[in-house]
Amino acid sequence: MKNPKLDSKYIIVIGCGRLGSYLASYLSANGNSVVVIDKNENSFNDLSVDFSGFKIDGDATQLSVLKKAKMKNADILIATTLEDNINLMVAQVAKKVFHVPKVLARVFDPKREEVYAQLGISTISPTSVAAEIFIDEVNKPNTQDGTEQ
Amino acid sequence: MKVIIVGGGKTTYFLSRNFTSKGYEVVIINRNKEESIKLARQLSAMVICGDGSNIQVLKEAGIMGADAILAITPNDQDNLVICQLASLKFDVPRTVALANDPNNTEIFEKLGVSAFSTTHIVSSLIEQRVSLEHILNLLPVSEGKVNVTEIVLEKSSPFVGKALKYIELPENSLIAVLIRDNKPIVPRGNNDLKAGDRLVLITLPDNHGAVLKAFTGEGK
Numbered sequence: 193m194k195n196p197k198l199d200s201k202y203i204i205v206i207g208c209g210r211l212g213s214y215l216a217s218y219l220s221a222n223g224n225s226v227v228v229i230d231k232n233e234n235s236f237n238d239l240s241v242d243f244s245g246f247k248i249d250g251d252a253t254q255l256s257v258l259k260k261a262k263m264k265n266a267d268i269l270i271a272t273t274l275e276d277n278i279n280l281m282v283a284q285v286a287k288k289v290f291h292v293p294k295v296l297a298r299v300f301d302p303k304r305e306e307v308y309a310q311l312g313i314s315t316i317s318p319t320s321v322a323a324e325i326f327i328d329e330v331n332k333p334n335t336q337d338g339t340e341q
Numbered sequence: 342m343k344v345i346i347v348g349g350g351k352t353t354y355f356l357s358r359n360f361t362s363k364g365y366e367v368v369i370i371n372r373n374k375e376e377s378i379k380l381a382r383q384l385s386a387m388v389i390c391g392d393g394s395n396i397q398v399l400k401e402a403g404i405m406g407a408d409a410i411l412a413i414t415p416n417d418q419d420n421l422v423i424c425q426l427a428s429l430k431f432d433v434p435r436t437v438a439l440a441n442d443p444n445n446t447e448i449f450e451k452l453g454v455s456a457f458s459t460t461h462i463v464s465s466l467i468e469q470r471v472s473l474e475h476i477l478n479l480l481p482v483s484e485g486k487v488n489v490t491e492i493v494l495e496k497s498s499p500f501v502g503k504a505l506k507y508i509e510l511p512e513n514s515l516i517a518v519l520i521r522d523n524k525p526i527v528p529r530g531n532n533d534l535k536a537g538d539r540l541v542l543i544t545l546p547d548n549h550g551a552v553l554k555a556f557t558g559e560g561k
Binding site for chain 2: 253254255256275276277278280281282284285288289301303304307310311
């Protein structure tokens with residue numbers, strides 16, 4: 193599955209919702225080999241026309257599905273499903289069982305995120321990210337038209 | 342002892358009843374409102390309706406003082422995360438997760454969570470009980486590293502009529518007890534074997550099959 197292009201990576205994206213389909217399409221359009229996994233086949237309709245990777249219709253919490261996606265060859269795994277626990281489980285399996293070098297998981301619950309930081313799983317919490325941006329904006333001095341300074 | 346069970350269905354109901362009867366304090370966490378109400382009516386356990394992988398819900402269930410947590414929901418990812426949160430954040434000494442997908446048993450163990458699979462247990466029970474009626478697995482000792490098996494010696498067995506000292510048993514196996522006419526005998530080399538004897542065998546999982554074959558005469 194290694195791509196001949198030097199800067200190309202083998203990337204597995206779990207979940208093909210708004211975030212997953214966007215990432216998969218973007219990464220594929222940028223010359224990476226991308227495999228996207230989703231339980232719901234219809235969700236693949238959200239992929240852009242530029243997407244040239246593989247789609248696997250299956251449950252990422254099942255080992256057989258991850259094997260089918262050739263997880264052991266992956267350079268990067270991104271878990272973006274709407275369920276924190278699925279993302280956390282798949283991320284850990286990728287890291288500890290398949291030794292994927294870079295593993296990223298979306299976790300909505302910031303409290304859960306803390307615990308997994310201990311385990312060395314890189315998590316991104318949309319809640320914390322949005323909160324930070326809001327707080328930054330709130331702390332900025334007001335301008336007349338509301339634009340940034 | 343305080344036990345938290347996360348899950349629903351009959352398993353949760355009967356486990357909770359079982360634990361309560363032993364005098365344990367049981368708290369159930371269930372996601373479904375109607376089922377929670379039903380469980381609360383049927384059981385003396387405290388029932389909390391909520392997501393067991395939510396830290397706030399775990400706190401409400403009194404996870405700080407819990408001795409054990411059992412995660413038996415139908416979703417493996419939830420069971421894993423529940424147990425990890427319980428042990429990493431709240432130092433619960435014993436956590437057990439149900440692996441609905443039997444392949445996940447091994448994965449959970451690798452991720453530091455002790456797990457069991459009903460599929461594994463039931464299928465091995467069926468294999469042990471049904472495939473050979475005259476062979477009965479009594480109990481696995483030391484987490485299945487040692488098997489204790491009872492076998493009825495059939496006429497066709499190559500060992501019938503032989504004294505023990507002339508029987509070559511495969512390595513790592515032993516006839517622990519011989520039961521003849523309901524009388525148990527701890528056999529010595531001079532005891533001979535007769536058809537209809539019940540033997541209690543000690544084997545290791547590696548040679549278990551080979552030992553049984555030697556006794557039944559199969560595969561010769």
